Ligand code: ADE
């Protein structure tokens with residue numbers, strides 16, 4: 368692993384834009400289809416992956432809803448969540464706020480409880496197993512009508528103390544936030560946090576509506592806000608968090624080349640951007656890959672990475688004390704050594720980067736520096752000699 372990659376994967380981060388149904392890997396699709404005796408129109412994992420070529424959001428959604436139909440039991444949802452959290456852990460994730468789409472499941476006959484209880488069980492187990500905290504956000508499908516979203520809010524009533532917020536997803540064009548003004552008002556009155564996908568494919572006006580009609584706490588995506596200078600200035604001034612998903616944008620042709628992705632521009636404009644994976648099983652990368660490939664493509668610096676990681680906590684729905692705890696975490700890179708050097712001479716080193724704030728007590732940590740700086744010269748057989756060159760030339 369390069370210094371660059373170790374730094375990015377090691378930095379403590381939260382993921383704020385993740386559809387749990389979009390973490391269904393093809394292998395799991397086969398496993399759940401066998402388990403539940405559900406037919407899927409694919410014969411192999413390769414065939415499934417081959418079908419993931421999308422020209423726009425709708426192309427993706429058609430296959431995504433088909434994939435979600437293999438999920439039938441609480442155990443499926445629990446397993447799905449746990450598999451996601453294991454991958455998040457490997458990417459330095461310590462907190463996640465995950466979306467689920469109840470109507471995708473209730474509209475094919477599953478009781479509301481199946482998805483929500485299964486996911487909550489997975490989230491609880493992830494905290495025990497991996498120390499990852501998480502929150503659940505229930506999304507309304509915007510291609511459905513307002514009555515369906517109200518039925519969903521009503522069905523969620525017994526679980527509302529365990530649901531942090533509501534979101535708005537699915538086909539954006541032709542389904543403006545204003546279509547759901549009343550259900551979001553009801554959700555707000557229930558004390559739920561509010562987010563909405565806006566400006567992914569839809570125009571800047573949808574971002575205006577999300578702000579002024581839904582009164583969002585967060586905008587999911589928000590890319591097209593950049594087409595409107597006054598809106599961009601407003602988002603920056605209000606410190607509105609944008610949950611940006613670069614590999615999703617590439618795969619759904621929101622950008623045609625990752626080099627054209629606006630992440631760097633967003634940060635330079637003072638927007639509170641974060642970096643997330645959206646539907647990682649479909650878009651070719653989890654949160655760490657999103658950071659790494661975007662950093663390579665648009666030239667994010669270490670400071671940019673630290674800003675994205677910090678924004679992921681300040682933009683989260685964690686309480687103030689938890690945010691402060693994450694904010695105190697020192698994000699200077701530290702490399703964990705094995706501690707038996709005195710007994711057995713220099714030993715093999717763990718390849719992952721650690722951070723002061725994330726290190727458990729008693730562990731030895733040594734600083735790493737960007738390749739090419741003079742301090743911290745490697746000892747023979749030591750950590751730096753096992754590191755490849757940092758990838759982007761500016762690192
Ligand atoms: N549902 C799952 N992923 C989505 C996305 N990227 N946009 C809108 N709805 C979604």
Ligand code: ZN
Nearest residue numbers: 386536587645
């Ligand atoms: Zn999304």
